[in-house]
Amino acid sequence: MSSFLSLENISFVYPNGHSALEDVTMHIEKGERVAIIGQNGAGKTTAAKLMNGLNKPTTGDVWIDGWNTKEYTTAQISRKVGYVFQNPDDQIFHHRVYDEIAFGPKNLKLSEQEIEKNVHEAAEMVKIRDLLEENPYDLPLSIRKFVTTASVIAMNPQVIILDEPTAGQDKMGLETLANVIDQLVEQEKTVITITHDMEFVASNFHRTMVMAHRNKIADGDTKEIFWNHAILKEAGVKPPYISRLSQSLGLKEGILEISDFIEQIKKEKRG
Template identity: 35%
Template sequence: MTSIPQIVVNDLQYHYPDGTIALKGVSLNIYRGEIVGIMGKNGAGKSTLIKTFNGLLKPTFGTVYVENNNISDTFTSYLSKKVGIVFQNPELQLFANTVEDEIKFSLKNLNLSKEAIDEKISETLKIFDLEKYRNRSPFNLSGGEKKRLAIASIMCRDPEIIVFDEPTIGQDASGITFIKQIIKENATSGKTVVIVTHDIEFTIDVIPRIILMADGLVVADGPTHKILSHDTILEMTSLTSPQLVKFSKSLTELGEKVPEDIFLVKQMVQYLSEFFKNESRKRKGGKP
């Protein structure tokens, strides 16, 4: 991560044509290689905000810079090579006749040779475990597979910034594990990942920093476990604490000395292992 922000949003306002003011003055910085979550109530302005990152929406007031390009005077076609957005509902994103064509379409306009396109298609299908469905219609895939294809069709363009809108909806454990893996791999390879989500448990596992929005404004921005244990902020944004944060708090109320930053399963297992070992020693009459 470098100290020069890759996305700079300054006092951004967005007014929809019907008069709705979705963003009322949002300022934030996102750095290269970061994994950042954007959370908040339904209607807080999260989706509007991410649509400005690739120029789908242009600011009504204020500015958005992506890698020093002011999006207000940059072509969306240029920005969309830098910023890939994976939308919530894959059905709205997929349209080609076959899985292969879906990827091929995405690779158009990148000035690649036919050979390079073919190679990229094969590589992408392999990474996303879709090779066996190469000639199948995207609409005959299961929900999890459609999601994988939607992600693949964005990732094959190799964008530097990837934005996921609610990636875990309708996903079972293996789908969620796959998405976590993709996110981590991308961040490790220096790409920036922005995730709009309501999924608290997913967030606490993979997203170190969250930006909380309410009513078109940013109301909190900081380390995930700190924000997700702050009751007042959570209430304001219609979120709840993750299970293990709640559990830690309740244990503290019981008088147990729980370290402050327990929020992962392995941390809680470690803490409770000690707890149960102590209890068992006490029962046997030994020293705790």
């Protein structure tokens, strides 16, 4: 059975001989939201770059919406899969926010009207509509990251990969980001987020994949993942603060967020 996005027994070895992934399989459906967690060097970003065709597998196949990425160029695949880099400065190269966001749609040979529409909708979604005339380099890093997010959204890909989207974001940035993910998923887009921010995972993703030592070591319900001590230990990942607290108090398993915690405290009362 083939999924909308699948990695089938993928291995990836960099040209210098460094092996980054070994026999990894992932299946992700249309309209799904998935978090990928794990330490640096575990293979998260390599996996993401296989999904958008920046990397082609050494062995195995990557399928996107019926395409085998080996048979298409990165430019062709980028119409289907958009990747927002961890560091926005690896991505930005225009001196006007509007031009930066319009670059992708222009390359897709969309009409002037469509380009303008896509740019405005994307800017609206990430709440930078007032900044379209600014120079991206005059904006703080946290906002530059939203510029690059809009650039990818404006190309209207079916899959969007966000690499460390919460880094350096304040409360409003985090809220905007959660809202962007909700809207994308409502539009039947697939959103894959690579992150170290476990609170963000707990409140925005039901499905989490854990990567460690070039492998996917777990894939499932976020609640179960964050209470699977063996997996977390193997991956070198700590659960969200509230899960850690619940654990040290000996509360029931599966607590991730403040609301879960309070529900459980209420039950303890009755019990």
